[in-house]
Amino acid sequence: MAPFRLYISYTSVVPATDTILTVDGDRLVASLMDLARIGEIDGGGCARLALTDDDKAGRDLVVEWMRDLGLEIVVDVIGNVVGTWRCAPGDPVMTGSHIDTVRTGGKYDGNLGVLAGLEVIRTCQERGITPARPLAVAFFTNEEGARFAPDMMGSLVYVGGMPVEEALGTVGIDGARVGDELARIGYGGSVPCPAAAPHSFVELHIEQGPLLEQRDTTIGAVTGVQGISWQEVTIHGQSNHAGTTPMSLRHDPGYVATALSVFVRDLATRMGGHQVATVGRVEFHPNLVNVVAARATITVDLRNTDERLLREAEAAVADELDRLCRAEGVTAETRTLARFEPVDFDERVVSSIEDIAGGMGLSVMRMPSGAGHDAQMLARVCPTAMIFVPSVKGLSHNPAEHTDASDLVAGANVLLHTMLRLADGSVL
Ligand code: GLV
Numbered sequence: 001m002a003p004f005r006l007y008i009s010y011t012s013v014v015p016a017t018d019t020i021l022t023v024d025g026d027r028l029v030a031s032l033m034d035l036a037r038i039g040e041i042d043g044g045g046c047a048r049l050a051l052t053d054d055d056k057a058g059r060d061l062v063v064e065w066m067r068d069l070g071l072e073i074v075v076d077v078i079g080n081v082v083g084t085w086r087c088a089p090g091d092p093v094m095t096g097s098h099i100d101t102v103r104t105g106g107k108y109d110g111n112l113g114v115l116a117g118l119e120v121i122r123t124c125q126e127r128g129i130t131p132a133r134p135l136a137v138a139f140f141t142n143e144e145g146a147r148f149a150p151d152m153m154g155s156l157v158y159v160g161g162m163p164v165e166e167a168l169g170t171v172g173i174d175g176a177r178v179g180d181e182l183a184r185i186g187y188g189g190s191v192p193c194p195a196a197a198p199h200s201f202v203e204l205h206i207e208q209g210p211l212l213e214q215r216d217t218t219i220g221a222v223t224g225v226q227g228i229s230w231q232e233v234t235i236h237g238q239s240n241h242a243g244t245t246p247m248s249l250r251h252d253p254g255y256v257a258t259a260l261s262v263f264v265r266d267l268a269t270r271m272g273g274h275q276v277a278t279v280g281r282v283e284f285h286p287n288l289v290n291v292v293a294a295r296a297t298i299t300v301d302l303r304n305t306d307e308r309l310l311r312e313a314e315a316a317v318a319d320e321l322d323r324l325c326r327a328e329g330v331t332a333e334t335r336t337l338a339r340f341e342p343v344d345f346d347e348r349v350v351s352s353i354e355d356i357a358g359g360m361g362l363s364v365m366r367m368p369s370g371a372g373h374d375a376q377m378l379a380r381v382c383p384t385a386m387i388f389v390p391s392v393k394g395l396s397h398n399p400a401e402h403t404d405a406s407d408l409v410a411g412a413n414v415l416l417h418t419m420l421r422l423a424d425g426s427v428l
Pocket residue numbers: 143144151370371372373
């Protein structure tokens with residue numbers, strides 16, 4: 001690696017001063033607030049579920065900003081949008097994230113990574129800095145997976161991890177089909193996937209957990225993403241009268257669903273370490289006070305940084321479901337919604353992020369990511385890493401999600417220098 005040096009600031013023809021080059025923080029925060037007004041919900045958050053009208057309105061605004069920067073804009077067959085500044089020959093250094101949100105999302109999850117990418121290009125253009133490779137900013141379709149599973153769908157298709165036809169045929173929680181919704185909102189592009197791999201990929205994101213705040217640290221140099229296992233479990237039993245059916249004669253799917261939910265929680269507590277487990281969706285049919293349910297559906301989200309332990313957790317859940325079904329006299333079927341092994345990021349990019357943050361006088365620590373991210377898909381095809389900034393009280397997927405402006409801007413500045421150093425060939 002070349003000797004470490006941060007890019008300095010230029011003002012047109014005036015000779016360079018010793019000021020470290022920085023983005024316009026007020027402008028970055030203003031753009032985040034503008035985007036957050038689309039799909040705004042009570043409590044200060046956003047609801048822009050993938051491929052809804054609000055997602056389209058958010059996409060339109062970001063595409064307009066890409067046009068203002070003179071980027072070459074490509075929309076691919078799964079609706080990923082990539083804006084490239086062809087300032088130099090070669091494969092681009094890419095950044096980006098997503099602008100879809102969960103139904104009770106915040107202003108920053110995903111959006112920060114996309115808008116900070118645009119701010120990096122705006123800053124370079126304004127200061128007359130021409131990176132040695134093109135810079136690209138992407139927003140990938142349906143990262144959240146809250147409406148259509150799996151999560152990270154757009155970036156997964158982008159790198160060839162899921163056939164386009166399968167992704168387009170995915171039916172969501174509301175019965176809508178990805179392909180139909182893409183066409184309806186005008187983002188079913190013609191550029192094929194898998195796409196050509198970029199030179200490298202770096203994603204800025206809020207941490208969405210408590211570690212940076214607890215350790216009073218501004219920047220996370222993310223070493224990888226933990227494995228993710230999502231299953232939908234549907235249990236079928238005998239619907240009956242809640243008052244007249246003796247307990248000994250019940251075949252109650254509601255009971256099995258709730259008992260399994262408790263088991264899942266206890267399992268994660270028992271395993272400890274990095275194991276987490278969540279039952280986030282519960283549906284009973286017919287869902288009435290005085291009716292033993294005919295059917296119950298729950299989702300089980302298991303995550304671990306260690307693939308072997310994640311498999312152990314999956315096996316324990318399967319065994320317990322089997323035991324509960326036999327004891328209650330009901331049947332169950334499971335459907336895999338998402339399954340991704342843990343991912344390690346590129347050590348050279350991770351240590352460059354550490355160096356850059358340290359060189360800017362920012363506190364920095366290495367950490368794995370608990371949440372799924374588009375970067376974990378890009379890591380399959382090019383050197384990749386991520387930059388985290390703190391989430392106040394560790395809250396995310398919640399309208400109250402917040403990151404202080406100074407941290408948002410610090411993260412964007414680390415992104416700026418990481419992209420320039422990736423472009424100038426001093427990292428890889
Ligand atoms: C995506 O946000 C996930 O980690 O669930």
